[in-house]
Amino acid sequence: MKSLLYRSVARADLGSDDIFEIVRHSSENNGARGLSGFLIYQQGQFLQLLEGEASQIDDLLAKVRCDPRHHSFEVLCEGSIERKSFPNWRMHRVIAPDSNAMIDRIAEAQEHPLPSEVLSAAVEFFETNQRTRDNQAA
């Protein structure tokens, strides 16, 4: 199995209904493909973790990369895993008030520890967003 973490930029006019629909459709599809993971939408960007058989992830990504609801797709890390960290999240949207709370939610929910590079990349994503927010507020 492998896990893959990517970030992308949401289309500017995407609303909460659109994101709800992405998560609904994803959790329906991913169950049948044996995939799990999370989706985070923060400051107009997506951060998504996918875990499962490499061929299933690669097939799905071929579609996701071309999805017009986002752009600037960038794989942050990809590697083999022995066990899923979120076996019961067919696609779970993590929602939290700030970046630290996001990291806490993910850490609390993991059933097996996330690969350290996945965690570091996620922390960096949140920290960058937090700095952007702090600068906007200043």
Ligand SMILES: Cc1cc2nc3c(=O)[nH]c(=O)nc-3n(C[C@H](O)[C@H](O)[C@H](O)COP(=O)(O)O)c2cc1C
């Ligand atoms: C940010 C983002 C994440 C997505 N994640 C998934 C996913 O985990 N699983 C999935 O089936 N589709 C996901 N999609 C939707 C796919 O791009 C595509 O629309 C869908 O897989 C097509 O489903 P179908 O084969 O049932 O037509 C995502 C789309 C976006 C924009």
